[in-house]
Amino acid sequence: KAGVTQTPRYLIKTRGQQVTLSCSPISGHRSVSWYQQTPGQGLQFLFEYFSETQRNKGNFPGRFSGRQFSNSRSEMNVSTLELGDSALYLCASSLFRGPGNEQFFGPGTRLTVL
């Protein structure tokens, strides 16, 4: 069974640009969550999608957005990039929602903003 895949793995952008990251969940998983990981803040929850609907959102500005397609693949977009957006962006898929569910993480996309 293929794991969670994320593309691209590495990305370099400049301030003011926008970026789109992609995540393909494990086959059959309908929930996809996105996280931002930085050395200073650790792993922070961005948002979760389930059945093409955003179910939960973390405390990030509106420049961060996402969507989920009917095949459960998900994309996240960051507009007007800032230096502080440099981070490892991780997506995780799970079979169901709720406490105790197991999330499977992808390898992440490392975004560098210059």
Added chain:
Amino acid sequence: TQLLEQSPQFLSIQEGENLTVYCNSSSVFSSLQWYRQEPGEGPVLLVTVVTGGEVKKLKRLTFQFGDARKDSSLHITAAQPGDTGLYLCAGGNNNNDMRFGAGTRLTVKP
């Protein structure tokens, strides 16, 4: 301020030693998970605990969930170099909004 505080932040020990890392919060969680993350990879789930006072063992790793479901500990017996990595705890409630601690970076020297 992290919702989940992990300690210590860094830990460097010799192979064969025992260690305990902690995850503390002022909030109650329905479940608590421990993950290990290696460089260049995403976190990998080690265990999920859902009942206050629950203890789970995974080979040389022992996980405990506090009675009040606010804290947890991870104990490793006879650490090996392969245990090296970033250990993350994450608390969850009735949705998929998992809150992660900053992690404990463990180095086990041969």
